[in-house]
Amino acid sequence: MSRARLGLLVLWLLALGLLGWLASQHLKIGTDLRSFMPAPTTPDQKLLMEQVGEGPGSRLLLLAIEGGDDARKAAWSRGLATALRKDPAFTQVVNGDFDMAALDERLLPYRYLLSPTLDTQPLDKDYLADELQQRLDDLGSPAASLLKGLLPRDPTLEVLKIAERWTPAHSPDVREGVWFSSKGEALLLAQTRGAGFDPGAQGEAIDHIRAALTALPDGKDARLTISGPGYFTVMVNAQTRDEADWIGRVSTVGFIVLMLLAYRSVRSLLLGALPVATGALAGIAALMAMFPEVHGITLAFGFTLLGVAQEYPIRLLSHRRAGESAVASVRGLWPLLLTAIASACIAYLAFYVSGVGGLKQLAVFTISGLLAAGFSTRYLLPYLLPEQARDVADTPGLARFRAWLDGLPRPRWLPVPVVLAVLAMLCFAPGPFWQNDLSALTPLPRDLLMTDARLRGELGAPDVRYLLIVQAKDADAVLSASRKLEPAMHALVKLEALDGYELPSVYLPDLETQRARQAKLPDQKTLDRELALALHGLPFRKDLFAPFVADVEQARTLPPLTPEAFEQSPLGQRLAAMLVHRGDQWVGLSTLSGVRDPQAIETALHDTGVDARLLDLKDASESLVAAYRTRILHAVLAATALLFITITLALRSIRRAWHVLAPMTLATFLVLGVERLAGIPISLFHLVALILAAGLGLHYALFFERDTGDAAEQRRTLHATVVCVLSALLVFGMLAWSSIPVLRAIGLTVALGVAFHFCLSILMAPHVREDRLP
Amino acid sequence: MKVLDKPLVVSGELSWLGGDRLERRVDKPAKEVSTIADGEVTQERDGRKPRTFSLKRAPQLKILLDSFVALLGGDASRLDDSFDVHLGRDADRWALTLTPRDARLVKQIASIQVYGSGNQPRCMRMNEADGDTSIDMLGELATHMPAEPKLEAVIAQCGGAM
Numbered sequence: 031m032s033r034a035r036l037g038l039l040v041l042w043l044l045a046l047g048l049l050g051w052l053a054s055q056h057l058k059i060g061t062d063l064r065s066f067m068p069a070p071t072t073p074d075q076k077l078l079m080e081q082v083g084e085g086p087g088s089r090l091l092l093l094a095i096e097g098g099d100d101a102r103k104a105a106w107s108r109g110l111a112t113a114l115r116k117d118p119a120f121t122q123v124v125n126g127d128f129d130m131a132a133l134d135e136r137l138l139p140y141r142y143l144l145s146p147t148l149d150t151q152p153l154d155k156d157y158l159a160d161e162l163q164q165r166l167d168d169l170g171s172p173a174a175s176l177l178k179g180l181l182p183r184d185p186t187l188e189v190l191k192i193a194e195r196w197t198p199a200h201s202p203d204v205r206e207g208v209w210f211s212s213k214g215e216a217l218l219l220a221q222t223r224g225a226g227f228d229p230g231a232q233g234e235a236i237d238h239i240r241a242a243l244t245a246l247p248d249g250k251d252a253r254l255t256i257s258g259p260g261y262f263t264v265m266v267n268a269q270t271r272d273e274a275d276w277i278g279r280v281s282t283v284g285f286i287v288l289m290l291l292a293y294r295s296v297r298s299l300l301l302g303a304l305p306v307a308t309g310a311l312a313g314i315a316a317l318m319a320m321f322p323e324v325h326g327i328t329l330a331f332g333f334t335l336l337g338v339a340q341e342y343p344i345r346l347l348s349h350r351r352a353g354e355s356a357v358a359s360v361r362g363l364w365p366l367l368l369t370a371i372a373s374a375c376i377a378y379l380a381f382y383v384s385g386v387g388g389l390k391q392l393a394v395f396t397i398s399g400l401l402a403a404g405f406s407t408r409y410l411l412p413y414l415l416p417e418q419a420r421d422v423a424d425t426p427g428l429a430r431f432r433a434w435l436d437g438l439p440r441p442r443w444l445p446v447p448v449v450l451a452v453l454a455m456l457c458f459a460p461g462p463f464w465q466n467d468l469s470a471l472t473p474l475p476r477d478l479l480m481t482d483a484r485l486r487g488e489l490g491a492p493d494v495r496y497l498l499i500v501q502a503k504d505a506d507a508v509l510s511a512s513r514k515l516e517p518a519m520h521a522l523v524k525l526e527a528l529d530g531y532e533l534p535s536v537y538l539p540d541l542e543t544q545r546a547r548q549a550k551l552p553d554q555k556t557l558d559r560e561l562a563l564a565l566h567g568l569p570f571r572k573d574l575f576a577p578f579v580a581d582v583e584q585a586r587t588l589p590p591l592t593p594e595a596f597e598q599s600p601l602g603q604r605l606a607a608m609l610v611h612r613g614d615q616w617v618g619l620s621t622l623s624g625v626r627d628p629q630a631i632e633t634a635l636h637d638t639g640v641d642a643r644l645l646d647l648k649d650a651s652e653s654l655v656a657a658y659r660t661r662i663l664h665a666v667l668a669a670t671a672l673l674f675i676t677i678t679l680a681l682r683s684i685r686r687a688w689h690v691l692a693p694m695t696l697a698t699f700l701v702l703g704v705e706r707l708a709g710i711p712i713s714l715f716h717l718v719a720l721i722l723a724a725g726l727g728l729h730y731a732l733f734f735e736r737d738t739g740d741a742a743e744q745r746r747t748l749h750a751t752v753v754c755v756l757s758a759l760l761v762f763g764m765l766a767w768s769s770i771p772v773l774r775a776i777g778l779t780v781a782l783g784v785a786f787h788f789c790l791s792i793l794m795a796p797h798v799r800e801d802r803l804p
Numbered sequence: 805m806k807v808l809d810k811p812l813v814v815s816g817e818l819s820w821l822g823g824d825r826l827e828r829r830v831d832k833p834a835k836e837v838s839t840i841a842d843g844e845v846t847q848e849r850d851g852r853k854p855r856t857f858s859l860k861r862a863p864q865l866k867i868l869l870d871s872f873v874a875l876l877g878g879d880a881s882r883l884d885d886s887f888d889v890h891l892g893r894d895a896d897r898w899a900l901t902l903t904p905r906d907a908r909l910v911k912q913i914a915s916i917q918v919y920g921s922g923n924q925p926r927c928m929r930m931n932e933a934d935g936d937t938s939i940d941m942l943g944e945l946a947t948h949m950p951a952e953p954k955l956e957a958v959i960a961q962c963g964g965a966m
Contacts, residue, residue, distance in 0.1 A: 163834075164849075169807070170814035170830070171838055171847060178936070181807055206906070569808045 039414055042304065042406075049311040057314060060323040077499065077617065077645065087259075087494040087621055088226030089121075092485040093239065094215035094255040098248070104206030106243060106252050107216035111208075113242035114220055119235045122221040122604065126202065126209030137599055139584040140591050141188040144539065145195075148547040153186075153557065153582065158564035161186045166568060183577040195536055202488050211488045215255070219489055221607070222260055229267040232260035257482040259494055265478070270770050277768060281761040288760065292753045293347050294420065301414050302343040308410075309339045309403030316398035317391055325388050331718055332395035334776060337761070338374060338725045339403035341754050342367060345733070346407055348750030351742070352421040356412035364408055369680040370732055371404040374725050376676050380669035389665065422749040423742040431752075432745050440793055448696050448790070455703030464659065465711035466652040490530055492621030496628065498531065498635070500618035500642045505593045505609050508618040509540035511640045518634045527631055529624025534608040537596070544590040551586045554579060655714070662717050669721075670695075673728070681735075690731040693794040697786035698724050701779060715775040723783025726758060731791040751788065758784040818940070820876045826869055840869050871902060871916060875925075887916075897921045919962040927962035 095106050107125045114123040142148060151157050165185055168177050180189060202209040202217050209217040220239065224231025236256060243249045289299045313332060317324045345367060350359045360367075378400075381393035422428070485491070500515070502508040512535035519531045539547075552560065557579055565575075597606045610617045625631065628644055635642045678687040698720055705716065733747045758780065765777025816830035825841040837848045874882040883889055887902040900918040904910050910933065917929040928940040939958055 166808075166812070167830075167834060167836055167849065170812050171828070171836065178807065178932075178934070569810050569812065571807055571809050574807055 035414055038410065042308075042410055042414075046304075046307055046311055049315055053311065053314045053318065056318055058323045059329065060325045076612070087492045087497070089222045089224070089260065090226075090491060091220045091222060091235065091239070091256055091258040091260055092482070092489060092491060093218040093220060094211060094257075094485055095218075095243070096215045096253040096255070097251050100206050100210070100214070102248065103210075103214075103216040103252075104208045106246055106249065107208040107218055109246040109249075110239070110243050111218060113245070114239065117238055117242070119223055119231075119238050120220050121223050121607070123218065125216070125218040126204050126207070137591070137596075138183075138189070139581045139588060141184070141192055142551060142582065142585045143544040143547050143588070143591060145188040145191045146539075147186065147188060147191060148550045149543075152550055153552055153560065155560040155563040158185070158561055159566075159568075162564055162568055162570065166570070182574050183581060185575055185578055202490070209489070211485070217485070217489055219491060224260075226259040227263050229263045233264045233267075236261060236264060255481060255485075257478070257485050262478070262482075270772060273768050273770050274765075274773060277764045277773070281764045284760045284764075285757050288753065288757055292422070292749070295416075297416065298347055298419075301411060302347060304414075305343050305403040305407045305411055306336065306339050308406045309336055309399035309401075312402030313395035313399030316394050320394055321391055325391060328388055328391040328395060331392055332399065334718070335392070335396045335722050335725070336399045336403070337722060337758070338729070339400055340757065341726070341729050341750075342371075342404055342407040343411060344753050344757075345729075345750045346411060346415075347419075348422050348753060349743075349746045350415075350419040350421065351423075351746075352419070355417060356415035356419070360408055360412045366732055366736060367404065367408070369677070370729050371400055373673050373676040373680070373728065375400055376672045377669035377721075377725075380665040380672060383665070383668075389662070421742070421746075423745040425745075425749060428745050428749055432741075432748050435748070435792055438793065440795070444793055445692060445696060448700060452696070452699045452703040455707045459703075459706035460709045462711050463706065464656070465713035465716075466655045487624075490623050492532070492623045493625050495646060495648050496622050496625045496631075497645045497647065498533075498618075498620035498622055498631075498642060499645050500534075500620070500640065502616055502618070502641065503614070505611070505616045506540050506542075508609060508616045509535045509538060509593070510542060511642060512536075512618050512620070513540055513543060514640050515635070515638055515642055518638050522631055522634055525627075525630065527625075527627040527634075528622050529626075531620055531622050532604075532608070533620050534605060534618045537605045537608075538591060538593060541590045541592070548586060548588075548590070551582055553586065554583045557582055659714060659717070662714065666717065666721065677728075677732075686735060689735045689794065689796055690728065693731050693790035694724055694727040694787060696794075697727050697783060697790045700786045700790070701783045704782060705779065710775075710778075713775055715772050716779050719776040719779035720783065723780045723787060726754070726780075726784055727787025727791065729754070730787050731795070734791045734795040755784055755788045818872075818942075820873065824869065824873060826872055868913070868916075875918065927958075929959070929962065 093110070095103050095110070097103070098106075111123045111125040114120045162185060165177065165181060165187075177187065177190075180187060202211060204210070211217050220235075222232065222235040224235060226232065239256065240254065243252055243254055246252070286299065289302065290296070293299065293302075310333065313336065314324070314329075317328070345363060346356065346360055349363050350356060375397045378393045378396050381389045382397075498515075500508050500511045502511050512533045516533060516535060519533065522528055523530065561575060561579065593605060593609055596602050608619050610619060622631075628646065632644050635644060674687070674691060677690055678684055681687050681690065701720060701723065702712065705712065710716075730751050733751060736747065762777045762780035762784065765773045766781050768774045768777060813832075814830050815832045816828065816836075819827045819829070821827055821841070825839070827840075828838045830836040830838075835850045839846045839848075870886050871883060873879070874886075883902070886906070887904055890901040890903070892899045892901070898920055900920075902916040902918070904913055904915075912933055914931045914933045917927075917931070918925055919927045919929070925942055927942060930938045930940075932938075939962065941958070941962065
């Protein structure tokens, strides 16, 4: 190798190394799935986008601890809850360890404003006498030890009434003071601060939980079961990455073997990898320059789409002739290669204008990647390749294969039956055409779902699918509307339309209600008199109830409790999660559990006349996916139109453009038809994979269409195409065997696409012999 | 009791309905029936809606129920699960002292003492952590209950000598 070459290689590698170092230092990868969704337009979609990841239901992790006796499990439960409550990654941790301290000491006098007692019952002598008689009976009853402490301050037991209101209707068994499942596991609910569908944040939260449990005494013996949307996100992410890594390793080995067989040169193999590496790093650099954060999916899809770029060095390697320098070879090849690169880039421009953040990034990455790979193949790679190369046209068997292909009939009417077959397949295909349910692409193992359903049932944890939405102009109006819903919701639970609900007004009544209750509190003189009358004939110690009288007096003059003040208390986070300020509106979010009859709930909500409705997150997310797909389809249509124009202009002939574009289009629809016939609903991932396959197909068709009139050059074209097809089949065929639907969708679509594109572009290419005729 | 001027006297019948079910029928001063069954405590009083609360809300009560049922059913191992059991004897008379094993429970109920003679339990005394004491006089002793008993006299009657 000459010094000039060596210098070039070192410079190139240094540049790549520098780019790689920059990327590793500055690349910020976002994992939130939502940045790959279209920007929400309607208020409902905005709400959905927030709720999909950040709704109280989706941020909930369900924990079950096993191992050891009840006392040990309860100790772990308490220890874990204490540790996690101090952890900023969690907003709320509950384990059934309900204590009165949950109601802040400062808020205790507010109990008369929070409890509904005064709505129906004044604190007069009759009521007090009745209550006090009951307390006396209580003291002689099994409940005595429970109530005695409360008696002086709270003889009417308002605190217990509030606690009852705040306890979910279906709560698990309490043993040793904490929740236990019927299977004997200690149960906890932990709400994370991070979004539910952010695998990064959720993974961190889960690590914290495990670390906190292990750090407890004997914590290593505890067996922890975790469930909930966040955990699933992490699981699916890890599973997908594991499988992709494994498949990637196998196909890399296969690819290396294939390249060695095809070119019999380690140097060519190593040098041939440089343009794709350049493309990938250039793409990342462009992303870093244009966006503050790069989405993980952009990179995953981007690397997939950049697979097209591997064709460039393969074309160069295959088209070398004996005795011709690589620079000369590439000059002959360049016009066609440039057409291919330019048309692909122009097509991806359509993605840039799609208006979806993730797709925009994808376009930037792919366009800059393809350009970098293409231009490095043209202007750098040829100067590094050895002067002399084996002419692949002499590869044994290649001539015979070419002759056989040439001998195949190439009927001009071929497109007609293909179109008819595609139409028939699309018409008679079973099942729905589109896959709107994103979760179907990342299915969870059945036992995980069973565990989730079981824990959710035992904990009475809220449904992730439904949310009750109340809208009003301010927080207090939301609370007031929520209060009007309470009777209707109560009736619905009675009718078994659902198991339970959590309305914001259950935690904090609106100001008007609080003021009305306040107005009903007697002044101290009146209360003293009524209490004295009520106590007549009862054996309670004199002055025992002084703290009660003091609290009532204080409650009379307190400013009503606002959401802001309430949110400072230990239970405040719960209310904070339910009251959301957005724009000039306030939204109340109520979680529901065990929804059985959404229709009945909808009707009952409508009948209350309050501005409230049931939001079905599944429905809403499906409609969002459908909207997203429409955007992609529009982008694809625009890309196709651009492609037609580019190719026609480049080839300066509609007939030649037809020879390139017809096989590509037909093959794309053929893949669609075959997948639909197999009962596969088409998802976003299929669409992206179809685009990649079309990009590869475009290359095959362009090169097969090339009119050289040279038999050896035809063989070289065939050699290059076969290497490309085999490598694509190898890489994507492996993915098609994956157990994960996302990977399978991409693998199957590209593998099928490559096969169809290859066959159709040969069968629809102009006949060699015809071409040879003058 | 500290909160009251004078002792509270309640009389009635305590019956074990088998399993984890206990019925406590109070005749004086006011009629009241409390039933502990299926994890729920139901209190019914004359002229009022029955009040029900879950045993889950009162784990302490659950342990007391355990002790009652174990005592009445003669289930020594169940008793041993929840309590530190100490038996004192004095000729024909005996006293069983139960100290809850649960540290949280001890903060409410310091101990339970059961006094008896022969094979007949006579009194159950509950010593609460705050110093309050309640005594259940069982069997024939209950029929001789004075209207305004003095604690010391009652303890003596139960067999407080031990």
